[in-house]
Amino acid sequence: MFNTGEVLETINMIEREHLDIRTVTMGISLLTCMSGSAEKTAKAVYDTVCKKAENIVKVTSELSREFGIPIVNKRVSVTPVSIICAPFADKAFLIGKALDDAAKNLGIDFLGGYSALVHKGMADYEKEFILTIPQVLAETDRLCSSVNVGSSKSGINMDAVSLMGKIIKQTAQKTADRDGFGCAKLVVFCNAVEDNPFMAGAFHGIGESGTVINVGVSGPGVVQHAIESVPDANLTDLAERIKRTAFKITRAGQLIAREAAKRLDAEFGIVDLSLAPTPARGDSVAQILEEMGLESVGTHGTTACLAILNDAVKKGGVMASSRVGGLSGAFIPVSEDIGMIEAAERGGLCIDKLEAMTAVCSVGLDMIAVAGDTPASTISAIIADEAAIGMINNKTTAVRIIPAPNKKVGDSVNFGGLLGRAPIMPVHGESAEKFISRGGLIPAPIHSNKN
Amino acid sequence: MRAVVTVVGKDKTGIIAKISSFLAERGVNIVDISQTILEEFFAMIMLVDITNSNIQLSVLSEECSELGKEIGMSVHVQHEEIFNAMHSV
Numbered sequence: 079m080f081n082t083g084e085v086l087e088t089i090n091m092i093e094r095e096h097l098d099i100r101t102v103t104m105g106i107s108l109l110t111c112m113s114g115s116a117e118k119t120a121k122a123v124y125d126t127v128c129k130k131a132e133n134i135v136k137v138t139s140e141l142s143r144e145f146g147i148p149i150v151n152k153r154v155s156v157t158p159v160s161i162i163c164a165p166f167a168d169k170a171f172l173i174g175k176a177l178d179d180a181a182k183n184l185g186i187d188f189l190g191g192y193s194a195l196v197h198k199g200m201a202d203y204e205k206e207f208i209l210t211i212p213q214v215l216a217e218t219d220r221l222c223s224s225v226n227v228g229s230s231k232s233g234i235n236m237d238a239v240s241l242m243g244k245i246i247k248q249t250a251q252k253t254a255d256r257d258g259f260g261c262a263k264l265v266v267f268c269n270a271v272e273d274n275p276f277m278a279g280a281f282h283g284i285g286e287s288g289t290v291i292n293v294g295v296s297g298p299g300v301v302q303h304a305i306e307s308v309p310d311a312n313l314t315d316l317a318e319r320i321k322r323t324a325f326k327i328t329r330a331g332q333l334i335a336r337e338a339a340k341r342l343d344a345e346f347g348i349v350d351l352s353l354a355p356t357p358a359r360g361d362s363v364a365q366i367l368e369e370m371g372l373e374s375v376g377t378h379g380t381t382a383c384l385a386i387l388n389d390a391v392k393k394g395g396v397m398a399s400s401r402v403g404g405l406s407g408a409f410i411p412v413s414e415d416i417g418m419i420e421a422a423e424r425g426g427l428c429i430d431k432l433e434a435m436t437a438v439c440s441v442g443l444d445m446i447a448v449a450g451d452t453p454a455s456t457i458s459a460i461i462a463d464e465a466a467i468g469m470i471n472n473k474t475t476a477v478r479i480i481p482a483p484n485k486k487v488g489d490s491v492n493f494g495g496l497l498g499r500a501p502i503m504p505v506h507g508e509s510a511e512k513f514i515s516r517g518g519l520i521p522a523p524i525h526s527n528k529n
Numbered sequence: 530m531r532a533v534v535t536v537v538g539k540d541k542t543g544i545i546a547k548i549s550s551f552l553a554e555r556g557v558n559i560v561d562i563s564q565t566i567l568e569e570f571f572a573m574i575m576l577v578d579i580t581n582s583n584i585q586l587s588v589l590s591e592e593c594s595e596l597g598k599e600i601g602m603s604v605h606v607q608h609e610e611i612f613n614a615m616h617s618v
Contacts, residue, residue, distance in 0.1 A: 080533060080609075082565055084616040085574050089535055089605055143587035146607035329614040 088326075089146075096299035096361040097327065098148040099334050100354045102138050103275035104344060105282035105290040106130050108157040108191075116169035119162060120176040127154060127180040127189070130289050130344075135185045137341045141334055149334065151496075154181065155280035155292075156191035160207040167206035171214050178218035188263075190280035192223040195270070198232040198519070200241075208238075211245050215260035216252035222278035228268035228465040230472045234520040239465065242266045243458030243514065247481055250450065254483035257491040261480040262445065266461050268468035268475045273348045273403045279441075279476060290347035291339040292404060295331030296354045297323070299361045301387070305369045316370065317390040324351060324394025332399045350404025351395035352440055353387075355415035357498035363387075363408050364417025375417055376427030384408060385438040405474055407440025413493065413500035414445055423490075423501045429460070437467050442476035447491050447500035450483040457481060459510035462520075470523050531560065531578050531609045532586055534593065538602035540571035548573070548604070551596055555589065556582035571602075576609065 091097035111122035134152050142149045156177065163170045174192050181189040192214060194204050211223050225242055228234035246266075250258030265279040272283020275292035282290070304323040305316060331349045339346035355363045364375035367383045388407040396402050410432065412418045421427035429446065436442045442464045448457075461477045468475030482491045485502050492499040536548055549559060552575075561576040579586060590606040597604030 080574060080576065080612050081616070082563060082572065082574055085533060085535055085612055086537070086572060088607075088612060088615055089537070093603075140587050143590045144608045145611045146590065146605050147611065326615040330611060333610055333614040 091297070091300045092147055095297070095303045096358065097297045097330070098150050099293060099331055100296035101151040101153050101275050101294040102134070102149055102334065102338050103153040103155055103280055103292045103294065104131050104134055104342065105155045105273065105286055105292055105347060107282060107286065107288045108162050109284070112162055116163060116166040116172045120172040123162065123173055124176040124180050127156065127177065128183055131184050131186070133342060137338060141337055145334065147330060147334070151188070152186045153275070153277060153280065154184070154186060154189045155275070155282045156189065157282050157284060158193040158195055159191055160194035160204050161284065163207065164203045167203040170207045170210045171217070174210070174214040174218055174221055178221045181220040186220070188220050188222050188277040190222040190224065190277050191282060192221050193225060193281040195226045196235055196238045197226050197229040197268070198235060200235060200238050205241070208241060208245060211264065212248035212252045212260065215249050215263050222263045222280065224265040224267055224270065224279045224281060226267045226270035227461065228469050228520070230269055230469050231522055231526050233522040234268065234462065234465045234469055236462065236514070236520055237517045239458050239461050240514050240517060242461055243454035246457050246479060247454045250481045250483055257485065257493070258450070258480045258482045259493055262478065262493055262497050264478065266477045268465035269473060271404055271474055274405055275350050276352060276354065276405060278478060286347070287345050289344040291335055291342060291344045292347040292350065293331045293335035293338070294350040294352055294354065294404065295327050296352070297327045298353045298355050298363050298366055300327060301353060302360070302362070302366045302369050305366065313386060317386050320387060320390035321394035324391040325398040328395040328398035332401070346401065348401050348403030349395070349399050351391055351402060351406040352404065353391060353408045355409060355411065356496055357414055357416050357419070359416050362415045362417040363410055364415050364421060368417060374424070374426040375421045376431050380431060381434050381438055384410070384435050388439050405440040409441055409444060410435055410439055411444035412446050412503070413498040414496060415498070419499060419501070422503055429503055429505060433463060433467070436464060436475055437471060441474060442468070444476065444478050445480070445497065445500060446478070447480045447482050447485070447502050448505050449486045449502055450481050452481045452505055453509070453511070455509065455511040455514040456505055458514045460505070462514070466520070469520070530580055530586060531576060532589070532606050533609050533612060534575040534577055535605045536571070536573040536597070536602050538571055540566055540569055544571060544600070544602065545573065547600055548575070548596070551593070552577060555584050557584070557589065
């Protein structure tokens with residue numbers, strides 16, 4: 079028989095502390111869809127995604143009821159589209175449209191993989207593909223895009239970084255009627271991972287199997303509650319408490335992942351341990367950091383608190399599952415976290431501090447809104463800074479930034495739902511134009527030479 | 530297949546009777562049962578076997594949740610594996 083305390087603890091975590099499975103993401107290889115023309119390929123892509131993922135909504139809903147744990151999002155990630163449409167990159171939008179239609183047909187909220195990997199160099203067809211991103215994001219609803227511009231092994235492709243600053247600006251312009259919403263579906267990575275289940279950056283890497291189930295767990299509220307229960311603990315004990323909590327969360331995720339893979343006739347890929355906040359109160363990474371003893375997230379001590387949190391989450395998760403992957407750590411998206419939103423609104427959290435935080439957490443500058451007149455070169459420079467942190471520290475970093483058209487510091491944008499709202503954050507006014515226009519490859523760091 | 534039924538709420542007369550007859554009507558066998566009362570707070574945990582029942586776990590879960598609303602208690606039914614997974618190394 080079960081221990082009463084343990085059973086009630088689980089129920090409490092789900093009912094009161096927002097424990098949920100944040101996403102069940104099916105990774106689907108599209109390599110078999112490549113055909114002689116863009117039209118034929120698009121049709122094969124649509125058919126493949128609709129067939130492979132046809133039961134994803136039904137199965138996850140059954141699992142949710144059987145195990146009594148909410149599964150918030152059901153998603154699909156696919157092989158980077160730039161590879162699939164290399165011979166006809168100018169018609170990549172046909173594949174994007176087919177994927178968006180497939181997502182709608184399946185009843186899933188996002189599909190990721192309108193992506194390109196250009197961390198070492200950018201072929202003509204890749205550049206052509208990237209140029210289609212703004213239009214495609216403006217004309218589709220559920221498709222997400224990502225571009226990998228650097229890696230610890232290869233360095234940072236500054237031509238791609240420069241281009242992405244312009245692409246982000248164009249994407250914002252083309253979705254100006256929605257405050258630049260298109261940019262919320264576009265991520266620029268350094269060290270992108272091939273098995274990330276979270277949007278907008280999910281894609282199905284070419285080293286992956288045919289059809290895979292990756293699961294992203296969540297639970298900032300559960301961790302916050304665990305910290306609240308030991309108000310006077312020292313930091314060693316606090317880390318231990320977080321670790322134990324992460325263990326339990328991960329185990330729940332692994333169980334759902336295995337079961338989902340079995341029922342969907344896919345391989346079990348990984349569990350991503352990320353603490354992913356939502357704009358709901360009590361589901362915030364910022365509030366965890368404040369519970370650790372900070373008056374406001376963003377103040378001195380924030381980076382250290384986040385480092386403790388991120389590491390303890392990883393350790394608990396790794397103990398719980400031997401198939402840990404994805405990004406696995408704490409997410410710090412500004413617009414998707416009520417604590418971050420409030421701190422940014424009162425001026426307690428700035429981009430510079432967020433940048434420092436990304437050196438110790440699992441991703442990067444995420445869901446940050448800046449003024450619409452921010453120059454493309456400044457956005458590229460922000461990407462370059464992030465990519466440098468990722469490259470040197472052997473970790474994934476990313477930038478998802480929204481230069482909201484016609485908005486300035488003091489305004490805010492509201493994307494609704496899980497994407498939340500964001501105050502326009504100030505950026506440095508001094509130019510990085512000359513640096514960005516130099517182009518070339520930032521050489522990989524010395525510690526990349528491990529062979 | 531075994532599942533855990535949890536009933537939590539304010540203590541009152543006849544809770545166990547209502548739940549157990551509800552389960553019996555559906556061919557669900559009670560394997561073990563434990564109950565605690567913390568102040569006025571009632572918490573009952575049942576381990577049940579639904580192998581010989583013709584009802585699916587996901588349906589049973591929904592029906593029990595409805596029953597809970599009727600009797601003013603929070604009633605959950607969950608596959609036992611979720612507890613094994615989360616609480617044992």
